[in-house]
Amino acid sequence: MTAQDGTARQAVEHLLLELPHQEAIRPDGTDVSFQTAWEIRAFALAVAAHQNGEYDWTQFQEALVGAITRWEQAQGTTPYRYYDRWLEALESLLAARGLLDVADVEERTRVVLTTPRDTGHHRAHREPVAVDAARA
Amino acid sequence: MTRTEITPSPTVTPRSEEQIAARVKALEAMLIEKGIMTTDAVDRLAEIYENEVGPQLGAKVVAKAWTDPAFRERLLADASAACAELEIGGLQGEDMVVVENTDTVHNTIVCTLCSCYPWPVLGLPPNWYKAPAYRSRIVRQPRAVLREDFGLDVPDSVEIRVWDSSSELRYWVLPQRPADTEGLSEEELAGLVTRDAMIGVGQPLHPGR
Numbered sequence: 001m002t003a004q005d006g007t008a009r010q011a012v013e014h015l016l017l018e019l020p021h022q023e024a025i026r027p028d029g030t031d032v033s034f035q036t037a038w039e040i041r042a043f044a045l046a047v048a049a050h051q052n053g054e055y056d057w058t059q060f061q062e063a064l065v066g067a068i069t070r071w072e073q074a075q076g077t078t079p080y081r082y083y084d085r086w087l088e089a090l091e092s093l094l095a096a097r098g099l100l101d102v103a104d105v106e107e108r109t110r111v112v113l114t115t116p117r118d119t120g121h122h123r124a125h126r127e128p129v130a131v132d133a134a135r136a
Numbered sequence: 137m138t139r140t141e142i143t144p145s146p147t148v149t150p151r152s153e154e155q156i157a158a159r160v161k162a163l164e165a166m167l168i169e170k171g172i173m174t175t176d177a178v179d180r181l182a183e184i185y186e187n188e189v190g191p192q193l194g195a196k197v198v199a200k201a202w203t204d205p206a207f208r209e210r211l212l213a214d215a216s217a218a219c220a221e222l223e224i225g226g227l228q229g230e231d232m233v234v235v236e237n238t239d240t241v242h243n244t245i246v247c248t249l250c251s252c253y254p255w256p257v258l259g260l261p262p263n264w265y266k267a268p269a270y271r272s273r274i275v276r277q278p279r280a281v282l283r284e285d286f287g288l289d290v291p292d293s294v295e296i297r298v299w300d301s302s303s304e305l306r307y308w309v310l311p312q313r314p315a316d317t318e319g320l321s322e323e324e325l326a327g328l329v330t331r332d333a334m335i336g337v338g339q340p341l342h343p344g345r
Contacts, residue, residue: 105162
């Protein structure tokens with residue numbers, strides 16, 4: 001890790017330490033951990049918007065507490081996932097600040113889901129794409 | 137502003153991994169278009185952690201395959217099902233295939249079009265895996281790329297097979313068990329299995345190193 005990465009990391013760790021449910025952020029008790037790529041992107045979006053001055057970190061903290069509370073009150077209609085609540089918190093906060101319309105997110109998501117990433121690419125390739133034969 | 141003014145988004149209905157991932161992608165695109173953030177800013181933040189989502193699960197599967205011949209058979213026959221035995225799984229509909237290295241065949245994986253990768257077992261792909269240079273060169277000159285870029289000298293007597301992962305079928309490599317590891321436990325063996333070995337651009341570590 002370079003010194004620059006270390007500094008960026010410290011700044012982010014500082015933000016993360018202020019959030020509720022540290023056990024979800026650090027499942028093994030020490031290091032921050034993510035399970036999927038989208039969790040990391042959702043994390044990065046919330047920090048980037050904060051760093052751009054769109055909201056104070058305490059406001060994100062409150063939005064996250066609010067999203068988790070709503071999930072708890074809904075009594076298990078969906079499995080608890082920290083970064084799912086995180087995403088909800090981010091959307092609700094941006095909407096409350098007039099920066100985003102949640103209906104637009106719904107529509108854009110539908111577009112993403114219906115646009116093939118690459119039509120040929122959804123095919124399974126069952127043979128090697130290249131073979132370099134033995135020479136000896 | 138009080139919390140009660142925040143509109144709940146409709147997330148009380150269950151969403152699949154694919155739906156959530158698409159939603160995050162949509163949100164990112166919208167926020168960038170609105171000038172709230174730049175792609176670079178998001179990438180820089182994501183990079184702090186993305187190299188650390190590690191391949192420990194894959195290493196565990198490999199170590200079990202090395203010590204349990206029946207499991208190895210099942211892994212090679214149906215990797216998704218064998219991994220599910222260990223409660224390791226991924227997105228629905230995404231099949232995994234494990235290709236086994238032998239004395240005569242060395243396997244390497246790539247996604248020639250983007251960055252398809254067996255993330256449920258290997259974590260997130262390293263940046264070089266996503267780079268156009270690796271994606272094109274490993275197909276054209278696998279032996280040279282392994283030697284020059286990764287320091288992996290595959291003997292001329294060994295055939296190299298390069299497997300192209302897609303969104304439907306993702307490959308990963310079962311490396312050969314290192315010599316002099318007879319007395320090691322499954323856990324100790326897992327510690328020898330590197331991410332690069334399961335991509336096929338490296339070999340497992342040797343004990344004591």
